[in-house]
Amino acid sequence: MKTLDNVEMNEAIEGFEEKDRQRYSAEAKVLRAYYYFDLVRIFGNVPLFTEPIESDEIYDVEQVPAVQIYAQIENDLLDAIAIPELPDEVSKETEGGRMTKGVAHALLGKVYLYQKKWAEAAEQLAIVNGEPGGTSRFGYALLPEFGTIFRPDNKFSTESILERGHTSTAASGWGNSSLVEGFVTSKMVGPRSYKGPYYYSGWAGCPLTTEFVDAIKGDPRYTDTVANLDSLKAIGESDYLPGYEDTGYFIQKYAPLQEFEHKGAGPPPLNYTQNYVEIRLADTYLMEAEALVESGGDAARAGDLLNAVRTRVGLGPVTATLENIYRERRLELATEGHRWFDLVRTGRAATVLAGTGFVADKNEVLPIPLQELNNTR
Incomplete structure (x- = not known):
């Protein structure tokens, strides 16, 4: 942003108008907010930079x-x-x-929600959501079919609010793996040494727990959320080698699907084409419903938001209680990266994760990496 303030003084940049500078400045502010939101959720107290600093000042920066x-x-x-x-x-x-x-509105609503500023969260999220089940002023609308949300041939859909783009046409390799344009997560979560017609082999990371699978069984979203390799293996359609803590259940939403081939020159593990959806409309519906219930707001609207998500997959209406909203978030947004943060921000982590050794007032945030501790105060 400091550089943008000085762009007008650089005559070498032709065609760069004030409206461009204003837009880039706004985008930079949203991105800085997004990155700091991740940092504060994961680590708690962190250094705050809003201006450039000299290299010899870095060590003196404090949380x-x-x-x-x-x-x-x-x-x-x-x-x-x-x-x-x-x-x-x-x-x-x-x-x-x-x-x-x-x-920006969606992220701000989420930030307010994490701070338990319920009324403010509901106000921002209502701007994003519009009429439940309809199309908002930003063009957002729930997709008719839940199973199409994460398909690589349906990028930046009407349900997507914040989405990270990836491609399989780049030449990214292991030598520059930190700069890859492909979606590496698909390789991480795919079944190890897979043989069959549906998936590429992966590293068997993040197997689904049997407790979660039991919770989602019978739900219409099951087959689009859970890749049941055990059942495919049992009927002879597929085979794989069990990885660490294998349960036979894998992540389907970001699975490495064979129907979407690699087209780039780089190694396939680093060049999957799937995008990562950070925030989508079903998420903001449920966040607004939660904020309305917590603030004692419009109960009818909270119910409409919750049940719009359920109706999309053929489920009947339920009352908008916190318990029902929490359950819907778990099933609707499973494997999308929200569950841990939901448990922490709602104070349920110590109870739900009691069997994992979770320690309250300690494990809600991660320790600062040693390298960062050594580099600063």
Whole structure:
């Protein structure tokens, strides 16, 4: 952002107009808010940088309280929303993945929710969601079929709010694996030494627990969430080698599917084509419903939001209670990276994770990496 302030002084940049600078500034603020939100959720107190510093000053940087990080996140998002040049939506063909006002409102609502600012969260998320089951001002709408949300041939769909783009056409290799353009997670979660018609082989990471599988059995979202390799192996359609803590159940939403072949020159493990959906409309529906219940807000709207998600998969209506919303989040958003944070922010982690050795008031955040401790105060 400091560089953007000085762009107008560089005559070598032709065609760069003030509206471009304003848009880039807004996008940068949204991205900074997004990154700091991850940092504060994962580590708690972290250093806060809002201006460039000299290399000899790095060691003297100290952590600041999480409340100060959250204040900066809120300010960045509110500033970005107020900038007219930040668009409501973008063309998915040419600018899919860029920051928009819809992303900023959704992220701000989520940030408020994590701080238990229920009324503020509900207000921001209502802007994103519009009429439950309809199309919002940003063009967001639930997809008719749950199973199509994560397919590589359905990128930047109407349900997607914040999505990280990937491609299989790049030449990324192991020598620059930190810069890959492909989606490496598909390789990580695929079945090891797989033989069969459906998947590519993977590293067998993040097997689903039998406790979760039991919870989602009978739910219409089961087959689009759970890759049941045990059943395929039992009927002779597929085979694989069990990995660490194997249960026979794998992540289906981001599985390495054979129907989407690799087209790039780089090694296949680093070049899967699937995008990663960070925030989607079903998530913001359920977050708003939760905020409304917690704040004593519009109970009818909370029910409409919750049941719009259920109706999409053929389930009947239920009352919008916290228990029902928590359960819906677990099943609807399974394996998308929300469960841990949901348990921590709602104070349920110590109970739900009691059998894992979770220690309350300690394990809610991760320890700061040793290298970072050595590099700063």
